[in-house]
Amino acid sequence: MPLLARSALVGAALLACASPRGDRLPPPPAEAPSAAPAEGDDASTPAPRDDEDTAGYIRAHYDKREARIPMRDGVELHTAIYTPKDRGRRYPILMLRTPYGAAPYGPEAMPEGLGPSPLFVRDGYIFVVQDVRGRFLSGGAFVDMRPQLRPEHGPKDIDESTDAYDTISWLIDHVEGHNGRVGMWGISYPGFYAAAGMIRHHPALVAVSPQAPIADWYFDDFHHHGAFFLPHAFNFFARFGVKREGPTTEWPPRFDHGTPDGYQFFLDLGPLANADARHFHGAIAPWTDFVEHP
Template sequence: MSLIRALRAALVPVLLLGAASAPAQDAAAGPAEVRAQYTKREVQIPMRDGVKLFTAIYTPKDTTRTYPFLLQRTPYSVYPYGADAFPEHLGPSAPFQKEGFIFVYQDVRGRMMSEGEFVNMRPQRAVSGAAVDESTDTYDTLDWLLKHVEGNNGRAGQWGISYPGFYTAVGMLSGHPALKAVSPEAPITDWFAGDDFHRNGALWLPHAFNFMVSFGQPRPKPTAEWPRPFHHGTSDGYGWFLRLGPTGDTRQYTKDVPFWNEMLDHPDYDAFWQARNPRPQLKDVKPAVLTVGGWFDAENLYGTLQVFKTLGRQSPATDSRLVMGPWFHGGWERSKGDHLGPVQFGADTSSWFQTEVLFHFFMQHLKEAKAPALAKATVFETGANRWRQLEAWPPKQAREAKLYLQPEGGLSLAPPAPGGGADSFSSDPAKPVPFTEQVAIGMPKDYMVADQRFAGRRPDVLVFQTEPLAEDLTLAGPLRPELFVATTGTDADWVVKLIDVYPDDFHNPDFRESGLPWDRTPNPMGGYQQLVRGEVMRGKFRDSLSTPAPFVPGQPTRVAWSMNDIFHTFKKGHRVMVQVQSTWFPLMDRNPQVFMDINKAKAGDYQKATHTVFHDAARPSGVSVGLLDLARPPRQ
């Protein structure tokens, strides 16, 4: 990796995945190898409104056959610029470059070297009334390529991770007949409901701020230079964001970052956010679709699942398939996928996916090659560490059950007995619960499997757990917390975490080969409390993300929501744990616990409150889950 590229990679958050990300497999020999195989040209492709988009085209030097286009549209730069500058690799992984495609990388409208105005998550014409959108830009790009690039076979595919995944998802709405296959991977889909910047209305503070304070800077004219980075002056994220004060005080750093200020000006799920949700337009999709994501994607797990499920409902004739692996955000292209933090997955899952799934998907649809049969859902079962090929996701065999909170910290599939009880804790926004034991300035990719023992030892975190399991327990599909609560305040956040508690004598044999420092102890994973899934519901949005409502102090209230899916086996001898808390800092912004526009809160608005969670027969708090036994016949 060149020094410039290394520096840029250090400055740009994990969200920024594009042509510059390293593949999971052994890379090609670098720029010299790409130069030997491909001819590069840089062009400005005109759109229907006259705006020209900067595009880099890499065409195989072997002209004895024709090739399909493989397009990536990105707001993150088609670096390196210059007709004689070549990247270290082309395409999603080494097999693509070796096989031969016409690789096309394009700076989207208003970014880097392209003309026009950039609009974050540009709304579709159907909701904006504009003359152009990202789907028309995709159409016009493909049309130009077919007419002006020799040696093409008349077929095109598109792929991208994260923001490029969004451009892929809306690109499949272009209607261009040449677009035969698309792979939206971790596609941004809804920045208020569940992707990147918000979760059920709660601001994902360090991730959103650290990204937008750089990415969101204005670009008056086309440039090849990345926006200047922001320097916090410390690696202590908990301390820096706590000293920052109320959420709205971030504006002191974002005077020249329009979207951040727009975001704070729209604290509810209003027309501003709704227009940036492409799901209603995902209808009558013609290309084959392979949606890809990671179970431990801290950024766009929501978008991945929502795109796949929405296609199933609104475009049932589309050849739509899902792949979910044990990956962090983009981990299938940027890591081996054999572990995340100390949690081991037992194999190089990324290489298998890239070679046996993604490559064959595009070969089948773009080169009409024979390909192995691909299941509707190819999903990795964490905990058991194995791939499953399923005819549907969520699996039809899953039956709904509920993990009920019990008195004295118990957790059971049986409802609480009459009498039951309740647990209360004091929540102080001045001393919020950290989201990891060592809080970095940003959002570490492995926080989604982090050990939760530090949190369970705090008095402001409620802990409920089963006895050690007598047999394996597999959960598949969405989790649906249902809490019956009361608070002395008028607003509160409710965080629910599902945790896999390892036996005290557990030892992972893969550790001694991993090189991780954990192998210095006899049982490095003994008693580990692995986060499997955690999510929040900002209480005022419990009934509607668009219409917030206060709590009545002391009045029992139902708070229920749907969390992102899991596919996890809790092994025999492990325990299932649920933790409930009201702060998770600085992962999410602090709630004053007073009903108000949090983005306008002042320091004096933040108040202590006492929260109560009921778990009696009349108010049975718990988490609905899908119990899976693949030996059972599927539901009809």
């Protein structure tokens, strides 16, 4: 789906959590009219990219803090919180929970973008980006597509729904300037976490937009109608599936195929068992699951 159409759908879904006032954050400072191009200037020079404009806007109009938010079992999740500098009104909270890293890390490091599109940055939200349990700087153990708790679970049992609930509870109590309404969004894997947030959801969660979330690895993610999609699964988990040794801000190194010809690499790989025997050596848990449950 085109970005603008997708963003329009997200905007409609999150309209319920918008501020009652329709005003946006202040516009960027007006610039003096540019002079006529000097002789020899290329009139076709492209305008600055939108992400460059957005990055500057974020730096000018948002403050950042990082927090470690405690879950019901005592595990703390690393969370970055971006709050508009304009304290003249209250803002809805828009949260992204991700296994791909809440970068850039550090209280002074600002991102190039926030939210589903640059329009959200200018509309004004409190943006929250969180490392999910077991990823990057968050505590705990990571489980791919963590199963939901059974109804008879105990008070300290956890899943991605309880982590979303506990995060929202903390945000409502510890972040100033919000209007009491929270939205969640995510594309692909983060879409899974957005969808999980809807289950046994916090009362403040009023809008969720899971976009193309992973949901069934045996249908349309790593198995296409039952057929194992070898290159996609191998290349993804060769990096994403590496178990971390401890909290980190860094991705594991990219897998070295030993050749620029990926097609030839997989032709030469031979039987599926060779992937683990030659390369993974039992260290990639999801890959082991795929092989044991074809």
